[in-house]
Amino acid sequence: MNPTVEIIISCFLLFGGAFVLLGSFGLLRLPDFYTRLHAPTKATTLGLAGLLIASMIYFFVAGNGVIVHELLITLFLLITAPVSAHMMAKTALHHKVRMLKRTAGKPLTEAARKREAPPLNEDER
Amino acid sequence: MKLSSPTGWLPMPAQSLILFVVWLLLNNTLAPGHILLGAVLALTIPLLIAPTQAPQPRVVRHWAAVRYVGRVLWDILVANFEVAMRVLGPTRRLQPAFVAIPLDVEGALPITILASTISLTPGTVSAEVSEDRKWLYIHALHLEDEAALIAQIKSRYEAPIKEIFGC
Numbered sequence: 001m002n003p004t005v006e007i008i009i010s011c012f013l014l015f016g017g018a019f020v021l022l023g024s025f026g027l028l029r030l031p032d033f034y035t036r037l038h039a040p041t042k043a044t045t046l047g048l049a050g051l052l053i054a055s056m057i058y059f060f061v062a063g064n065g066v067i068v069h070e071l072l073i074t075l076f077l078l079i080t081a082p083v084s085a086h087m088m089a090k091t092a093l094h095h096k097v098r099m100l101k102r103t104a105g106k107p108l109t110e111a112a113r114k115r116e117a118p119p120l121n122e123d124e125r
Numbered sequence: 126m127k128l129s130s131p132t133g134w135l136p137m138p139a140q141s142l143i144l145f146v147v148w149l150l151l152n153n154t155l156a157p158g159h160i161l162l163g164a165v166l167a168l169t170i171p172l173l174i175a176p177t178q179a180p181q182p183r184v185v186r187h188w189a190a191v192r193y194v195g196r197v198l199w200d201i202l203v204a205n206f207e208v209a210m211r212v213l214g215p216t217r218r219l220q221p222a223f224v225a226i227p228l229d230v231e232g233a234l235p236i237t238i239l240a241s242t243i244s245l246t247p248g249t250v251s252a253e254v255s256e257d258r259k260w261l262y263i264h265a266l267h268l269e270d271e272a273a274l275i276a277q278i279k280s281r282y283e284a285p286i287k288e289i290f291g292c
Contacts, residue, residue, distance in 0.1 A: 026212040038266045042247040046205045082244035089252035104222035112253040112262040118225040
């Protein structure tokens with residue numbers, strides 16, 4: 001395999017690995033459940049895309065033909081990641097999971113739980 | 126807004142095609158046996174599940190849909206770097222917030238797509254939709270200007286979705 005391709009593959013692997021690591025790091029570091037939800041659902045999706053692209057290039061160059069499993073994995077990830085993130089946020093909201101004290105728009109959560117329109121006399125609007 | 130109601134021997138042509146292609150991709154083959162099996166599955170599964178489908182608005186502007194997918198993928202890439210900075214930076218400066226977004230799009234499918242887009246683009250997660258489907262509640266990781274966030278979501282994502290479904 002020629003060195004240029006190896007470098008490209010390595011770049012994608014590093015890029016992907018960095019974002020997967022970042023997603024996990026965010027999970028550890030962010031202060032409450034709702035903010036923690038942000039890191040692993042998105043950064044990890046992008047990181048995995050990087051890893052999958054690297055895998056596609058590698059197997060293509062190695063002469064195994066175009067492997068399209070990776071595209072399917074990406075597609076399924078893109079479909080399932082937002083749904084699971086939404087379900088977790090929704091569940092947390094309805095279970096009144098403790099949130100950071102300085103979270104803005106707290107009055108909205110009560111309306112959201114009842115699935116009503118937001119209260120009109122909001123303090124920040 | 127056009128509604129599709131599944132009828133006939135090919136109730137969901139797009140889904141049939143997707144099923145067929147995904148079957149071949151999963152098996153990574155073009156062997157005649159798999160083409161036949163894939164075709165049978167692609168024809169029978171939609172027939173079985175079509176009665177359970179609620180009528181959904183149809184995509185009327187296909188190119189707009191393709192452009193929308195490209196834009197969202199690009200936004201995912203760009204916005205991820207932004208969130209990366211937030212995660213690595215001091216967490217004390219984070220200002221998380223709940224925001225209610227007034228919805229103009231109608232129908233379960235367009236709202237689902239909008240909510241999924243919001244969840245996929247880093248920095249925001251959709252949490253709940255009001256019973257009358259007029260408000261979408263989202264959680265933002267870091268909010269500086271609520272009006273700007275709402276305006277951005279409405280112009281960047283909701284407007285194209287309205288165009289795609291022609292509603």
